[in-house]
Amino acid sequence: MLTIENLHANVGEKPILKGLNLHINPGEVHAVMGPNGAGKSTLSHVLSGKSGYDVTEGSVIYQGNNLLELEPEMRAREGVFLAFQYPVEIPGVSNIYLLKAALNAMRKHQGLGEVDAMDFLMLVKDKIKLLQMDEKFLYRAVNEGFSGGEKKRNEILQAAVLEPKLCILDETDSGLDIDALKIVADGVNSLRSAERSFLMITHYQRLLDYIKPDFVHVLAHGKIVKSGGPELALELEEKGYSWVEEQAA
Amino acid sequence: MSSSTQEIEQLIGQEYKQGFVTDLEVDTFPPGLDEDVIRRLSKVKNEPEFMLEYRLQAFRHWQEMDSPDWAQLNIDPIDYQAISYYSAPKKKEDGPKSLDEVDPELLETYKKLGIPLDEQERLAGVAVDAVFDSVSVATTFKGKLKDAGVIFCPISEALQDHPDLVKQYLGSVVPTGDNFFAALNAAVFTDGSFVYIPKGVRCPMELSTYFRINAANTGQFERTLIIADEDSHVSYLEGCTAPMRDENQLHAAVVELVALDNAEIKYSTVQNWYPGDKDGKGGIYNFVTKRAECRGANSKVSWTQVETGSAITWKYPSCVLLGDNSVGEFYSVALTNNYQQADTGTKMIHVGKNTSSTIISKGISAGKAQNTYRGLVKVAKSAAQARNYTQCDSLLVGDRCGAHTFPYVEVKQPSAQVEHEATTSKISEDQLFFCQQRGLSAEDAVSMIVNGFCKEVFKELPMEFAVEAQALLGISLEGSVG
Numbered sequence: 001m002l003t004i005e006n007l008h009a010n011v012g013e014k015p016i017l018k019g020l021n022l023h024i025n026p027g028e029v030h031a032v033m034g035p036n037g038a039g040k041s042t043l044s045h046v047l048s049g050k051s052g053y054d055v056t057e058g059s060v061i062y063q064g065n066n067l068l069e070l071e072p073e074m075r076a077r078e079g080v081f082l083a084f085q086y087p088v089e090i091p092g093v094s095n096i097y098l099l100k101a102a103l104n105a106m107r108k109h110q111g112l113g114e115v116d117a118m119d120f121l122m123l124v125k126d127k128i129k130l131l132q133m134d135e136k137f138l139y140r141a142v143n144e145g146f147s148g149g150e151k152k153r154n155e156i157l158q159a160a161v162l163e164p165k166l167c168i169l170d171e172t173d174s175g176l177d178i179d180a181l182k183i184v185a186d187g188v189n190s191l192r193s194a195e196r197s198f199l200m201i202t203h204y205q206r207l208l209d210y211i212k213p214d215f216v217h218v219l220a221h222g223k224i225v226k227s228g229g230p231e232l233a234l235e236l237e238e239k240g241y242s243w244v245e246e247q248a249a
Numbered sequence: 250m251s252s253s254t255q256e257i258e259q260l261i262g263q264e265y266k267q268g269f270v271t272d273l274e275v276d277t278f279p280p281g282l283d284e285d286v287i288r289r290l291s292k293v294k295n296e297p298e299f300m301l302e303y304r305l306q307a308f309r310h311w312q313e314m315d316s317p318d319w320a321q322l323n324i325d326p327i328d329y330q331a332i333s334y335y336s337a338p339k340k341k342e343d344g345p346k347s348l349d350e351v352d353p354e355l356l357e358t359y360k361k362l363g364i365p366l367d368e369q370e371r372l373a374g375v376a377v378d379a380v381f382d383s384v385s386v387a388t389t390f391k392g393k394l395k396d397a398g399v400i401f402c403p404i405s406e407a408l409q410d411h412p413d414l415v416k417q418y419l420g421s422v423v424p425t426g427d428n429f430f431a432a433l434n435a436a437v438f439t440d441g442s443f444v445y446i447p448k449g450v451r452c453p454m455e456l457s458t459y460f461r462i463n464a465a466n467t468g469q470f471e472r473t474l475i476i477a478d479e480d481s482h483v484s485y486l487e488g489c490t491a492p493m494r495d496e497n498q499l500h501a502a503v504v505e506l507v508a509l510d511n512a513e514i515k516y517s518t519v520q521n522w523y524p525g526d527k528d529g530k531g532g533i534y535n536f537v538t539k540r541a542e543c544r545g546a547n548s549k550v551s552w553t554q555v556e557t558g559s560a561i562t563w564k565y566p567s568c569v570l571l572g573d574n575s576v577g578e579f580y581s582v583a584l585t586n587n588y589q590q591a592d593t594g595t596k597m598i599h600v601g602k603n604t605s606s607t608i609i610s611k612g613i614s615a616g617k618a619q620n621t622y623r624g625l626v627k628v629a630k631s632a633a634q635a636r637n638y639t640q641c642d643s644l645l646v647g648d649r650c651g652a653h654t655f656p657y658v659e660v661k662q663p664s665a666q667v668e669h670e671a672t673t674s675k676i677s678e679d680q681l682f683f684c685q686q687r688g689l690s691a692e693d694a695v696s697m698i699v700n701g702f703c704k705e706v707f708k709e710l711p712m713e714f715a716v717e718a719q720a721l722l723g724i725s726l727e728g729s730v731g
Contacts, residue, residue, distance in 0.1 A: 073689060102688050158687065
């Protein structure tokens, strides 16, 4: 599904990613953990095509194609979804309008016609139950006046409607209380399938109690310095990031 | 400036799609303005004597006035002697009696603009008066409106058929000496629409006028007069386009609305005059005086405008709230791009008791454009319990444009309640990226964000116009408005 080889990326003149390697197969859940400033968010932004990053070396192959050549919207239409760490507000644009516009953009890309209004409503109402959100959220402006937890749930709602192939969760657990975390995790777990892969970027082990990863990677100084199974996260929690950073040094 | 800001700016700068020229035989006065030109104009239009007097009086007044310089606008001096004050498609014999006789070239022009004048093709429920340069070329659904007692015709025709009505109301809201451009208009206006809704009548269809400037080196000076008699109701729409030319062209219109007891007028504009090219060359100078008088108790006037065109816009649709409990509303979207300049807003003059007004203004600036809201809320001593709510929001696209807000408030009545809210925001790169990450093209993303910003105004537009307005901002709304 996704193969990242020797990825180097700069912000301005400053190198952030320095030779990152990662391979994700369909249906796998990978957690990337790391201390602040390790390059976690840079990784999610480079994969999703945000401007402001220069890839100086290396490659990212997604479903056999060079992902880095695609415009951000093409990546999205090909099934790369980023759940934002800080979801933006769009005043005056209702959630349901955004969802419909996004779904239709995907469908157009797949050569399908616009979604039928009734079918769409049924689909969205079905998904919104999953996230335990009130239907009123559909008619509110995108993220405007939402609490931190509501914003994160809204991101997962969008994923549930758009059905991506690769779902990147950027610090989805940050700013969530334990109840909201459970709801978001349940939403993510319900999206897991044999074809869909996840890349979870997180600072804390806590999220992994609710979403069980297949693999855990430690990102430090711009590369993956250690990989393992779920037990690695527990070890990290116990010993702290300095443990792997020392090992890598 | 980052690349994605440039991208946003490119996206918002769409091509002007109405910039074509219609090739027609025309009668045009040579450039220049003096009393003889006005006499000739009045004669060509076969006007009653009082009109000539009215024009000459306005002209003498205008000669003593100076062009206003208080607006936040940079305007090259205008040579009023270089403009032709009359241009009309050449008439065959006595002019068209019905649509069948209208020059097919003209019908084709309106069709191209999306305004078919053929009643069969026309959406049911909207009557159109088509004004081409200096004259009205066609008015649809006249018969059906006549059955309801509604008069909807070119103002030149109203001067022939209903001179007393015109004489009673013309200039009663905007006097000839009101301001420089209004005085000029009073002296040289050539056509426009006239509407009279009799007592107790709810106009059975939307009325609309479509203004088109075609000829070069001419000005368009139209005059619109709408009278809603007691207990009547009318919704009126106005659209405007012009060809792309390198020279600036002058458009100085006057619109007067009169609402008597319990009457309601809803006036909507989509102004898309040619804005000039991306370097600021050419474009229409749009100096418009629009004013409504809510003369009767419980009357209501609502202005909604979407201003996307013109090199310069100078326009303040206003309401004088004379009648007790009368209501004035102003909803505005003004989008300026490249070198466009807009200084627009409203005046709400509260005179009657318990009068209320609402102002919602949305200004969008892109490129090197300057966008100014200028508004006056005035509460006279007589206006006990008057209320006003004003909201002015500005959206900036890029970092070389400007947004300015000049709210004036004068309150002489202690029981009045006046509120003002203002915000300024930018389309952020994060918003744009978020939308792209959800599969939308950058173009659709900008449209969606701008559309969201304007939502409160668009929902005030009649359905058909809302669609047009949103299309103008490059938006696909998928059939649902509001």
